[in-house]
Amino acid sequence: MNKIELLAPAGDLEKLKIAVLYGADAVFIGGSKFSLRARASNFTIEDIKEGCEFAHKHGSKIHVTCNILPHEIDIEGVREYLHQLEVAGVDAIICASPLIITEVLKTKMECHVSTQESTLNSSMVKFFENLGVERVVLGRELDLDSIKEIKANCNIDIEAFIHGGMCVSYSGRCMLSNNMTNRDANRGGCAHSCRWNYDLFKGNTKLNPLNDYFAMSSKDLCGLPVLKQFIETGVTSLKIEGRMKSLHYIATIVKSYRQAIDEYYATGDIKNIDKYMTQIKKAENRETSIGFLKGMTTVNEQLYDLFKENPTQTFIGTVLGYDKNKQLIKLDVRNYFTNHCKIELFSYEGEDKIFTIDDILDDKGFHITEANHPRDIVYIKCPFVAKENDMLRLVNEA
16 A cells, blocks of 8 residues: 655745655645745745755655746746756646646646646546646545545546645635735735634624624634545545745644554554644644535634634744753744743654753853743753754643
């Protein structure tokens, strides 16, 4: 049995490397052209080349999104750009436009049809199969039974979303952002207008109390509770959404799914769901649901109250090195923390470890009581050996 692929997002080169280290079989990124998520830290060709070399060294692949639906002014240079990506070592291109699909098929890179095409049935998959594409990314609006049926009726790879943000409309087809801000979702500019605060009226009567606003956003997708059933649909790849997410988010979500997938292939079951869900909640800012995976959504899958969002600030830094003799971690600070707080050492290898900080040194060797400047370099006492790219986060004892 071929092991299912875990596909992770990355908004820059640092996040790409973290995704690979923490267990991604493949990483999808956006280049400088023809990609959605216009505000993401998109990769230069040199970045992509370095990312491909790093991923391939660790047995992972790189997919590049070229998934805009281009207007006339957007199409110049497609062929030249794809050639640059091929030379850089890219494994696959994710695209939606027939123009870009046609050009990708002329290269040695795999052609993956984007979820922007809203593929929801096997006949549509067969259409793309007959074109010669290697993979289709299904729309998020399908339940597990439908996904399984589609996979049973086609002969190419099927990719489906397992975790991350959900579009309030059919993925990418909402016109709120375009209408309200002149930022086109299908050209990478979605302003997430569904997540804004709105007053709700019935006729001329405002229904919501003062400062208690209405939103029309979907809860984020979390397919972990049905991961076993998802794997057993036979799909080739499980995709985590979130190229604009943080290092900590990517590391946490990828490692949680990596462990769960590995448990399934080792035992035929996933008995530690609660453990993995607890890990995921350490990085999630928004409420989650299983979306359409068990059928049509209800009010419980919608996020009408944005006050329920809970930004996490437990991530305090990334390990840059460790002095075994002095038991000192060299830390790239990301969030505020103080001496004597309880910390979790979160690693891409092995189990997490908890300790209490009893000393913090600044970069000049002076003892300090708090680290309050992001991107400062500090040194903290840690009884456990830490590796470069391990992470530290506060332990919430509430």
